[in-house]
Amino acid sequence: MFFWKKEKKIEQARLPELSSININGIDFQIRIERIKKRHSSAFFRKNEIIIRLPRHIDAIHEKESKEKLLEWAKKNILKNFDAIKKQKEKESLFEQGGKIAVLGKEFDLIIEKANKKNTFKLIKEKNTRENANSEKLILLAKCFDKVNKKKLLQFIRKKFEKEFIEKVNLINDRYFHEKIGEIKIGFASKRLGSCNKSKRKLMFSINLFLMPEIAINYVIAHELEHFSQMNHSRFFWSELEQKFPSYKEGKAWLKSNKTSLF
Numbered sequence: 429m430f431f432w433k434k435e436k437k438i439e440q441a442r443l444p445e446l447s448s449i450n451i452n453g454i455d456f457q458i459r460i461e462r463i464k465k466r467h468s469s470a471f472f473r474k475n476e477i478i479i480r481l482p483r484h485i486d487a488i489h490e491k492e493s494k495e496k497l498l499e500w501a502k503k504n505i506l507k508n509f510d511a512i513k514k515q516k517e518k519e520s521l522f523e524q525g526g527k528i529a530v531l532g533k534e535f536d537l538i539i540e541k542a543n544k545k546n547t548f549k550l551i552k553e554k555n556t557r558e559n560a561n562s563e564k565l566i567l568l569a570k571c572f573d574k575v576n577k578k579k580l581l582q583f584i585r586k587k588f589e590k591e592f593i594e595k596v597n598l599i600n601d602r603y604f605h606e607k608i609g610e611i612k613i614g615f616a617s618k619r620l621g622s623c624n625k626s627k628r629k630l631m632f633s634i635n636l637f638l639m640p641e642i643a644i645n646y647v648i649a650h651e652l653e654h655f656s657q658m659n660h661s662r663f664f665w666s667e668l669e670q671k672f673p674s675y676k677e678g679k680a681w682l683k684s685n686k687t688s689l690f
């Protein structure tokens with residue numbers, strides 16, 4: 429018992445080690461984590477290279493492991509450099525603002541410094557110069573430093589949920605004719621959609637809202653098809669092709685942009 433208490437104290441006293449490395453002009457944070465396991469490992473997450481070392485490793489082995497794993501990480505980053513660069517550019521959107529598409533419509537995301545509370549606003553501005561009838565859509569974010577992505581996504585859900593649900597119903601009425609019980613929008617980062625056949629429930633990720641229309645339509649059609657086929661069999665795809673032939677474009681877009689998804 430006493431031993432465990434002592435162990436805990438040591439662990440707390442050790443602060444996380446952090447430094448960074450520049451690869452082809454991009455900075456990557458290096459985070460060292462201490463683990464209970466015997467073997468060291470490394471992986472890549474967002475802007476960080478995470479190196480996991482056993483808690484009781486000695487100094488010589490620690491240096492050796494760190495160097496070896498960092499070399500491995502560098503090699504992998506260079507191999508996937510284009511995708512990583514694209515992802516970085518997307519992230520800078522939340523710091524400096526830029527163009528952002530919501531349900532296939534383009535917005536200017538403008539970030540203004542705020543003193544206290546973060547707020548979001550949707551502004552429709554008449555485009556007087558080029559075309560008197562066209563509208564410029566502005567997403568104004570008042571923030572401390574950079575946009576809190578989760579807060580922005582919550583705001584986007586509030587403002588665009590109704591339009592999205594209408595879209596799902598429209599695609600269903602036109603091509604699928606299924607009975608839908610409920611449509612929910614969640615914050616899953618990887619899974620863009622899911623279907624619960626017995627509850628007649630569809631779930632979509634808010635991240636889907638930021639993708640091009642072809643991808644949005646494909647994911648909607650894909651989930652609607654699951655009411656008929658709860659698997660990805662040949663029959664699923666041939667039936668989807670019959671009902672919604674343009675699904676292929678969206679599927680291809682998702683495949684080629686997998687690495688740059690939020």
Ligand SMILES: [Zn+2]
Pocket residue numbers: 650654659660
């Ligand atoms: Zn599926």
